[in-house]
Amino acid sequence: MTYPPRAPFPATRLRRVRSHDWSRRLVRENSLSVDDLIWPLFVFNGSGSQEIPSLPGVLRWGTDEIVDVAKRAVDLGIPAIALFPATEPGLKNEEATEAFNENNLVCRVTREIKKAVGDQLGVILDVALDPYSSHGQDGLVENGVVMNDETNAVLRQQALVQARAGCDVIAPSDMMDGRIGEIRSALDDHGFANVQVMSYAAKFASAFYGPFRDAVGSAASLGAADKKTYQQSPSQSDEAIHEVALDLAEGADSVMVKPGMPYLDIVARVKQTFGVPTFAYQVSGEYAMLRGAADAGWLDGQAVMLESLLAFKRAGADGILTYFAADAAEALA
Numbered sequence: 001m002t003y004p005p006r007a008p009f010p011a012t013r014l015r016r017v018r019s020h021d022w023s024r025r026l027v028r029e030n031s032l033s034v035d036d037l038i039w040p041l042f043v044f045n046g047s048g049s050q051e052i053p054s055l056p057g058v059l060r061w062g063t064d065e066i067v068d069v070a071k072r073a074v075d076l077g078i079p080a081i082a083l084f085p086a087t088e089p090g091l092k093n094e095e096a097t098e099a100f101n102e103n104n105l106v107c108r109v110t111r112e113i114k115k116a117v118g119d120q121l122g123v124i125l126d127v128a129l130d131p132y133s134s135h136g137q138d139g140l141v142e143n144g145v146v147m148n149d150e151t152n153a154v155l156r157q158q159a160l161v162q163a164r165a166g167c168d169v170i171a172p173s174d175m176m177d178g179r180i181g182e183i184r185s186a187l188d189d190h191g192f193a194n195v196q197v198m199s200y201a202a203k204f205a206s207a208f209y210g211p212f213r214d215a216v217g218s219a220a221s222l223g224a225a226d227k228k229t230y231q232q233s234p235s236q237s238d239e240a241i242h243e244v245a246l247d248l249a250e251g252a253d254s255v256m257v258k259p260g261m262p263y264l265d266i267v268a269r270v271k272q273t274f275g276v277p278t279f280a281y282q283v284s285g286e287y288a289m290l291r292g293a294a295d296a297g298w299l300d301g302q303a304v305m306l307e308s309l310l311a312f313k314r315a316g317a318d319g320i321l322t323y324f325a326a327d328a329a330e331a332l333a
């Protein structure tokens with residue numbers, strides 16, 4: 001956008017409106033509210049909670065605790081949570097069959113949460129095979145190749161067990177081509193026309209996912225392998241626009257850019273290009289670097305948390321998935 005010129009200095013002094021708090025509040029262009037927050041939560045099959053060394057302050061919750069955490073989200077006014085399972089190694093296999101077990105951990109937990117909180121809280125579940133595959137890849141692997149169409153057939157089944165468990169939003173995070181259309185038709189064919197699809201549409205092959213992979217236990221399975229044949233290269237911007245365009249054409253209700261802070265240019269471009277609900281994921285490595293620096297006393301933790309989240313809003317995000325969700329909700333209250 002280009003604006004008409006303003007009167008030159010000294011007639012115009014931009015500091016004038018900055019010189020009082022009331023005035024800064026009046027001219028504020030963007031703001032952050034609790035309604036913008038989605039809280040990612042890790043669950044494990046067991047009781048109590050477990051610390052995650054690379055994600056200080058974030059816990060894995062046992063099945064006995066997670067419902068209380070969901071209730072806390074409701075009390076804080078957070079609109080939605082995203083659940084991620086740490087699957088027991090014994091349940092992982094090459095075909096990731098636990099992904100479409102209707103009694104798997106996330107399905108059981110989703111039923112419990114929905115029973116407790118009903119429609120006061122949206123529950124978002126990832127569709128991708130990496131929590132369940134012995135090789136740690138998001139898709140089926142044959143001869144070292146991550147298979148696209150074969151994976152989509154399994155993702156359909158995974159989405160259906162999650163929808164049957166009562167999940168409100170299916171969030172495919174696997175980056176297979178065509179999976180949004182496949183999942184949308186599977187949902188529609190089975191009476192789940194009102195279950196939303198939030199596509200991880202522009203997801204990059206990023207080193208910022210490291211602590212998440214520790215949290216769900218996929219780092220050990222993945223070993224030295226990477227996800228570059230399906231997640232986008234960090235060099236890509238036009239390609240991200242094509243990814244979003246295709247996912248919208250296949251029926252996505254909302255789209256996500258991931259990671260967040262290093263990709264705010266993509267967030268801005270996606271929002272400006274399509275004008276659809278656009279989310280950004282401030283991923284585990286972003287949380288870890290801010291939190292780590294705050295814990296070391298190098299940064300003001302609360303200030304950088306709120307500044308980084310506001311920056312997502314300024315870029316055009318409608319909401320942010322962030323491990324800071326509860327802290328931010330408290331700070332904003």
Ligand SMILES: NCc1[nH]cc(CCC(=O)O)c1CC(=O)O
Binds near residue numbers: 130173227
């Ligand atoms: N499909 C798995 C998935 N879903 C969300 C994240 C990362 C989130 C984070 O780092 O916080 C990942 C990791 C990956 O793709 O390896």
Ligand SMILES: [Mg+2]
Binds near residue numbers: 175
């Ligand atoms: Mg795609």
